Amino acid sequence: MAEEEPLYYMRPGHVIAAATVLSAIDIFVVGLRFWARKVMKQPLRADDWLMLPATLLTVGIGICQLYGVSQKALGYRTVIPDGFQGNPFELVTPQLRLKSQLEWTFFLMLPIATGCMKASFLFFYIRVFATQERSAINKFLKAFIVFIVVWAVAFFFGMFFECGRNFWAIWNSQVEFRAHCSSNTKLILALCITDFIADVFIICIPIPLVLRLQLSPRKKLGVCSLFLLGSGTVIASIVRFVLMAGSYLGSVNITNDSILGTTACLYWGMVECGIGMLAACLPTIQFLFRKWIWEPVLLSTKSIFSSQSTQATRISWADGSHQASIHVQQTFRVSYDQVHDSSSRSISPNNLPNVSNERLVRESYPMQDKCVRTVA
Template structure:
C-alpha cells in the first residue's frame, strides 16, 4: 500500500515552513541584540552562541527550499519506467539529492541544538551564579560540558556512520542499510536524549526562583518568563513522537524514502527554529514592555475589579507596571536599619541589565517591600 502523504510532507508546506521560520528566527535574534544595546549592556556568550545557531538553522531552511525545487523533498519517489528491480536498489538524481540534503542536515542538527542549549545554560549562569564554587555553577558547567560532548558525538556519528565510505550516504537505500549500520538507531537516540536534555534545562531555574525572598505573585511571574522555553520541550517531544513512528516504519515495503526523509528534516527544523525564538524570549520580554504577555493577568484582574464595582475599566499606573521586578542600574544602597532576612546565596540578575536584584546574602525589609510594590 502506498504511503499516505501528510501535510508536512508536501512541497508547499515545506517551503512555507522553511521561509517563515527562518525569517522569524532572524527577527528574534535582531531584536535580542537591539534589546541588549538599548539597555547599554555588553553582549555575553549566551548572545553570541545564538548567532551561529541562527546561521545554521537558516542554512538548513535554504537547503530545504533547494531540495524541494529539485523534487528531492516534499515529493514522492520517481522510479524510472524501464527499471524492473527492487525500488530500494534504484539510484537517481532525485534520490541522490535527497540523501545529500539529509546528510548535511544530520551533521548540522546536533551541533545547532548544542549551541542553543548552551546559550540557555550560559544565560542561567549569568542570571543565577554568585560564586564560581557554588553548586548551581558546578551543575551548569557540567551540563555545558555534557551538551558539548553530546553535540559533537552525534555529529561525528553521522559523518562516520558509513566509516570512510562517505558516498554511501547518498547511494541507494540498500547501500544505506548495509554500509551505514545503525543509522535509524542513532536518529532515535538523538531524539530521546534531546528531549531529556531540553526538559532538564527548562526545569533548572524554577526551584532557584522559588527560593528567593519574593511574593508568590512575583515568583510566578519570573517563573513564567523562564518557562517560555517550554515550547522547545514541546517541539522536541513532537519530533520524538514523529521520528519514533518513522523509525518503527523504517524502509518497509510501501514506504516512500523521500517522504520519510522529508518528515525527519521538517520536524528537526521546526524544533531548531522554535528553540532559537524561545532562547531569545527572556531577553525580549522587558524590551517589548507593555506588550509582554505578563501584563495580561494584571489587566484581567483590573477588569474583574472594575466590573464588580460597576465602573468602566481603564488601566491605571499600577496596571501598567511590569510584572517582573526591576531595580535601577547601579549599586544598590541600603539606609534602612530594619531587620534583615536570610535568602539563598543566589544572585538573580535583572534580565535586562547586569545589576543584581538582590545582595547575595541578605535583603532588607524596606528593599523587600519596595520589590513587592513594583
C-alpha cells in the first residue's frame, strides 16, 4: 500500500522556506522599527526592547527547523531499521531522539517568544492610547501585561519540567515518554487554547479606542485595518491548535508519523511567531513607508499632472535647431508705448516707467545665448 503524500507544511522545502524567509523578514522589520524611532526622535521604550528577545527566539525556532530538516529529523518520515519487528512506539533511533529534543526546545521557546510579542503590543497600546497614568485603560493594560508575563513564565517552566526530573524520558521512546510525562498533552492543549484567547483579546483591544478618536471614518478604518493585520497570528494559532488537539484527541489525524506530526507543529509555530513579529512592528514602521515611499510617489504624480496642465513658453532658436533649455518666466507691467518702441534694448523689470494704460507682458529668460526673445 502506497504511503500518502504529506501535506505541504510537512515537506522539507516548505519548512526551510518558512524558517528562512520569516526569520529574515522579522530581523528586517525590527531593524526598521528602531530606525523609525530614531527618525521620529522618539525614545525607545519597553514595546521596542521586547522585540529583541522575541526576534532571537523566533530566529532560534527557525534554526531548530533548519537543523532538523538537515538531519532528517523533521520533514521526513520515520525510518524503521531493517529487521525491526517490535512495537514502533518502543523504537529509539538518533532520528527520533533528535526529533524529541527539537520538539522540547520548541515548546520552551514558544511561550517566551509569543509572550514578548503580546507584551510589546500591550506596551505599544499604553504609549498610544493610555496617556493618563490613572486612566482605566492604563490600569487594564498593565494588568494584562502582568497576566502575560505570568502566563509565559508558567508555561516555560511547565514545559521544562513536563517529565518532572526524568529528563531522559523526553528523548526516549514513546512508551517511556508517555509513562513519565503524562501531563504533557494537557499542558500543550492549555498552551494552545490560552494563546489563542490572548491573541484575540490583544487584537480587539485597540478597535474601540480607535473608534473614539476624532478622526474621519476613512482614517478610522485605515487605523483599525493596520491593527487587524495581527489577526494572522490568530489564524496560525488556530491551525496549530486544531492540528495538535486533533492529533492528541484523535479527532483529526493528519499523519500517523510522529516526525511529520512534529514538523507540522513547528511549522505553524514558526508562522505564528513570524507573522506576530511583523504585525507588532507595522504600526511603527508604517511611518517610514509613508515618508520615503508613499509621499514621494504621491508628490511625483502630482508634479507630473501639474506640469502637463501648465502652458510652456515656446522658444525658437536662431539657427532653426531645437535644443532643450531651462528658462525662467516673469510677469511684470510695462507701458503700452514701451512695447511698441523700436529700440532693441531688452525689457527688464528694473527700467519700467510708471505710466498709465499698463498691461501685463510676459518675457522668457532662457539659460542659452542663442534664444530669440518674444514679447507677447
